[in-house]
Amino acid sequence: MEWLQGQIWAVWLGAGITLGVLEMFSLDLILLMLAAGAFVGMTAALLGLPFAAQVLLAAGASAAMLFLVRPSVVKRLHGGPELRIGATKLVGMQGTVTDTVSALEPGRIKVDGEEWTARPFDETLIIEPGETVDVMRIDGATAYVHPLPRIES
Known part of the structure; x- marks a missing residue:
């Protein structure tokens, strides 16, 4: 012991x-x-x-x-990063307008390598081709987008 x-x-x-x-x-x-x-x-x-x-x-x-x-x-x-799958993963991403986007007639954007039908998040806006947009919301097969502000030089 x-x-x-x-x-x-x-x-x-x-x-x-x-x-x-x-x-x-x-x-x-x-x-x-x-x-x-x-x-x-x-x-x-x-x-x-x-x-x-x-x-x-x-x-x-x-x-x-x-x-x-x-x-x-x-x-x-x-814990870990929030897993977003499907169309919801596009929310917050940036895309480029390929066809004019307006409230009267939906346009097209390219985001994450895919073409999407798009409408402006603010219905008073018309977004021209070539502009960069933020995807604010996805509703069905339509992306609601808002243009990024441009810095004029």
Whole structure:
């Protein structure tokens, strides 16, 4: 028993490594946070602190990791860019007018390598061919567009 007291740091190290390996199978980051607590317990043992202090420090570090670190890590891992598919991916893109676009008669634009029927987002505008436009909305097979401002030189 006396030998174990002198080698308790190795028990903490073994627990930390075991929890780390088991985390690879669960992938929920809980066991990894507990492993971090075990490594804190190991450090406390190497510093010569009593076993009760080692357990309290390991439990405190594990709890802190679970409640403070894990939520932000999980959010980063499970979050990502918004996936936009179909026509909605064109909203916010820029295109070029190929046929005059007006409220009375829809024109054509080329955006993302595709030709689209287009109407002006502001119905009072007439947009001439060659102008660059922003796609503001897609409604069915029609893109509602607004011209980009030009800087006159």
